Amino acid sequence: MAASTLTVPQAEMPMSPHLRGRVGMWCMIAAESAIFTIFVVAYLYYAGKSISGPTPREVLEVPIFISICLFSSSFTIVMGERAIDRGNTKLFAMWLFGTIFLGAIFVAGSLREWHRLIYEHGVTISSSLFGTTFYSLVGLHLSHVIVGLTMLSIVLIFALLGKVKQEHAERLGVLALYWHFVDTVWVVVLSVVYFIAR
């Protein structure tokens, strides 16, 4: 039986294989969201249960500037995606650099906050329950930012070497999806840590 004798209506054609990167990334985002959910639940459950140490209200300051930087980096990466979709690799590299720069400001700002908490207020991961939950939730997010920055930097190196072409737009879209996820998680972490459970 020759397969070609069967014709299949367009509606019965399966999804295209080129979408697999996107589908896979969405699955990974679902898995990561489950991990973050558990940490957020633990943070909310333990809010105010700390027996010793300073309370969040006493030591935490809302990190407005670095949050704006991180949220803006979602915008810059979208602009980068548009540039590479049109094949403008130079513009793409510029927007990519902007994204990495904004992400790096976020990392630096977070580390500055940690330095202040540790040296001025003595809040460490083992000093109190608040310290444990704070550093693990914020640190989990920060580690995701760092992983994302590492991947973006590798792409930037390739872009500067002239290896990134228009045909890579789909894959870069998948990477951008991860970066948007990292930014979205910060909305949740920011509201939980600095507003809801303060």
Add this chain to the structure above:
Amino acid sequence: MLDADSLSKPMFEPPAEVQARPWLDRVHEWIVTVDHKKLGLMYVCYGLLFLVVGGVEATAMRIQLALPNNHFVSPQTFNQLFTMHGTTMIFFSAMPIVFGIAVYLIPLMIGARDMAFPRLNAWGFWMSALGGIILYFSWIGGNGLYGAGGAPDVGWFAYAPLTSPAFSVGHATDYWIIGIFVSGFGSIATAINIITTILCLRCPGMTLRRIPMLAWLNLVMAVQVILAVSPLTAAQIMLLIDRYLGGHFFDTQAGGSAVLWMHFFWIFGHPEVYVLVLPAFGILSEVIPVFSRKPIFGYSIMVAATLAIGFISMSVWAHHMFTVGMTSYANAFFVASTAAIAVPTGIKIFNWLGTMWGGKLIFKVPMLFSVGAVCQMLIAGLTGIMLSAAPFDWQLGNSYFVVAHFHYVILGVIVFAVFAAIYYWYPKVTGRMLSETLGRWHFWLFLIGFHFTFDFMHIPGLLGMPRRIYTYDTGRGWDIWNFIVTVGVLFQALAILVWVVNVFRSYFKGEVAGNDPWNAWTLEWSTTSPPPDYNFATIPVVRSARPLWDRKHPEDPDWKYE
């Protein structure tokens, strides 16, 4: 032997120089492979190896409990044995086996040439394998600096504060944490791969209404892995922070909560049961129609029931915690959701019966194991409903009744279905049939042993025997039941021995299978046995849920009625 054999001849025979390569070359090829068939086989073999290891641990425990006041193993060893047995069987036996079956069969069944991410597939397998090695390294490396420990002895759900540095001295518990953590990454990777493969790589015409039931059940299973194994990973990170960085997540003296660990563990732990049993249901849904000579009864209802099980099973976890003490509202919610899950499960049982009803039943070994699994699913489900009632659970929680119940699910359904799968797909994988005679010996010995062990295990539970005790006194009425339970283990061990002989003997001497020895209907039977590296010479095109039926019966194809 069947008309199907005339449909497609073996297309490819490896040239002599390929077959005659040095053995080191061939081992290397298996280690670096990204082929879903090789990885699936390695997954299954790895899981079966650990099935034997976990079985030996179980046998040692049963010998210890066969007689009152026995001294076969020390209390410390007994604690290690039940921890290692539980952890091994769930994470390093059952999960690799169901993943292996999924990874091997899904691309073949949906007409694809490989998984969506072949290298991620290899990564997932090797992470799982690494996890098992890390866990078992604890027998050697678990002593640590303090000279205490050996293997982990905190139980497979590792309740706090047993896992705190004060009570788990040495590194045994760390090996347990990291072993599960690492294999969890592998599981999540493979789950992502399974979902993406089913969604993106189906052949033309293979709509979601036509994919084989096994693919549907594994799709829901993979979603559950993503939603349930990830919380366990998160909880293991917290435990590591507690043990290594001095955190206080589960440290009650600093305001932490031991109960939160229970919640986090069972948010994983209960869906995990369905992660294992859904693929088993998938196997039953493939085997029963073929040996009843009828299409599956109520395909779309089966899919709906699967989705319902997947959905409800995410909200039943605290039925493991009735004895902890929750509010009456929480109790009522978890009683209701747990009882509700019996409805879609019942639908599945009725649909399998509906498939068999009026069919031309052929009781070959795969069908024997499948019918056994369906009957045992009914009993396991009934004791499950009993335990879902909170007052009943207050009486019997943590007793041998619970142990008997969940072994009924895991052994009676999952292992029986896995054996059905092995007898059913072994011809496809190796090109040779397993011996029917030895297979029947295997089935009956295993069935008798299973019922001796796990039917009678309910009774000491009802008589108040708690689980995880190292020994017991005479005169409590438990003696005779424990002895019968242990006798059953001997039958099961004998059955496994028969099966091992069968697998190795048939590999060399079994009857040559041909492409389609069971006259089946799904796409994997349209290619050669074993399938070539590329699975299909041309990507198949299908028009119904039973593509091979359409090819064998062009005068009366299924698609006319869809």
